[in-house]
Amino acid sequence: xxxxxxxxxxxxxxxxxxxxxxxxxxxxxxxxxxxxxxxxxxxxxxxxxxxxxxxxxxxxxxxxxxxxxxxxxxxxxxxxxxxxxxxxxxxxxxxxxxxxxxxxxxxxxxxxxxxxxxxxxxxxxxxxxxxxxxxxxxxxxxxxxxxxxxxxxxxxxxxxxxxxxxxxxxxxxxxxxxxxxxxxxxxxxxxxxxxxxxxxxxxxxxxxxxxxxxxxxxxxxxxxxxxxxxxxxxxxxxxxxxxxxxxxxxxxxxxxxxxxxxxxxxxxxxxxxxxxxxxxxxxxxxxxxxxxxxxxxxxxxxxxxxxxxxxxxxxxxxxxxxxxxxxxxxxxxxxxxxxxxxxxxxxxxxxxxxxx
Numbered sequence: 001x002x003x004x005x006x007x008x009x010x011x012x013x014x015x016x017x018x019x020x021x022x023x024x025x026x027x028x029x030x031x032x033x034x035x036x037x038x039x040x041x042x043x044x045x046x047x048x049x050x051x052x053x054x055x056x057x058x059x060x061x062x063x064x065x066x067x068x069x070x071x072x073x074x075x076x077x078x079x080x081x082x083x084x085x086x087x088x089x090x091x092x093x094x095x096x097x098x099x100x101x102x103x104x105x106x107x108x109x110x111x112x113x114x115x116x117x118x119x120x121x122x123x124x125x126x127x128x129x130x131x132x133x134x135x136x137x138x139x140x141x142x143x144x145x146x147x148x149x150x151x152x153x154x155x156x157x158x159x160x161x162x163x164x165x166x167x168x169x170x171x172x173x174x175x176x177x178x179x180x181x182x183x184x185x186x187x188x189x190x191x192x193x194x195x196x197x198x199x200x201x202x203x204x205x206x207x208x209x210x211x212x213x214x215x216x217x218x219x220x221x222x223x224x225x226x227x228x229x230x231x232x233x234x235x236x237x238x239x240x241x242x243x244x245x246x247x248x249x250x251x252x253x254x255x256x257x258x259x260x261x262x263x264x265x266x267x268x269x270x271x272x273x274x275x276x277x278x279x280x281x282x283x284x285x286x287x288x289x290x291x292x293x294x295x296x297x298x299x300x301x302x303x304x305x306x307x308x309x310x311x312x313x314x315x316x317x318x319x320x321x322x323x324x325x326x327x328x329x330x331x332x333x334x335x336x337x338x339x340x341x342x343x344x345x346x347x348x349x350x351x352x353x354x355x356x
Contacts (some may be wrong), residue, residue: 125221174206205269260349
């Protein structure tokens with residue numbers, strides 16, 4: 001007879017979560033920038049203990065069980081039974097154990113969730129894989145190269161001015177910190193333009209700070225942009241109250257005119273947050289496809305066998321307290337035409353900017 005996960009874990013002492021890393025001395029849920037989590041008590045390295053630990057880490061810290069209607073107890077029984085049937089359940093490093101652990105985590109449908117064993121990393125791609133990409137890289141190069149004085153920054157970002165006197169920012173990543181001076185000096189190009197297009201298609205995220213930094217260049221005043229809640233207990237609904245998030249104006253050369261933000265399904269995590277932030281600015285229009293989502297602050301932890309897991313905690317919300325985990329709907333939904341010779345989404349953004 002299978003024991004329930006609660007009974008199997010009854011003999012385990014409660015897990016104590018702490019922040020790991022230089023300069024991070026407080027508990028995890030107070031500092032999203034300190035994103036590693038570790039367990040301070042080592043159990044024997046068995047397949048059963050590793051499976052139990054994985055289940056318990058998610059049970060106590062994962063933040064979207066209710067939103068996604070996941071019965072986590074049922075997931076335990078379903079997938080541990082599969083380990084017993086098909087895997088070498090006495091081997092804590094077996095491929096069968098790794099695969100079944102991942103099959104359980106995959107049911108969370110979360111692009112922030114991953115499992116890594118040193119040579120193989122599993123992540124969920126269902127948030128974008130069934131959808132059209134709505135991006136043609138050659139079209140992007142043509143628009144960018146129309147300005148012979150395009151500025152190139154970190155993260156693959158480029159800043160150009162199109163022939164119609166419309167600024168064009170291509171921002172494919174937030175994975176590295178921008179140089180503030182480089183960003184401000186590049187934005188000098190937008191003095192006197194009729195509007196700006198910010199193209200974040202295929203931006204899979206990165207540093208939240210950089211999403212805020214870019215948004216601050218288009219913000220005229222301190223603006224309420226949403227909320228965050230912190231996981232404060234082991235229960236699935238043990239969250240703090242809603243804490244308001246704001247973006248404030250910054251930068252030597254801000255732009256307050258019309259802005260079109262172009263999106264697709266591969267916009268995720270910090271880039272998804274950027275779109276949510278910009279959606280609160282009155283001069284902004286979101287165009288393209290619904291973003292991929294990714295509205296939980298990710299943390300990581302290590303199992304007894306050395307495998308690493310990553311999971312979402314601390315959910316983020318828009319100004320109406322709606323979760324942004326499933327993505328942001330555009331103001332104008334536009335697909336890339338299959339037979340187009342130019343990017344019809346960029347062309348639609350130009351038309352919107354030039355309209356009275």
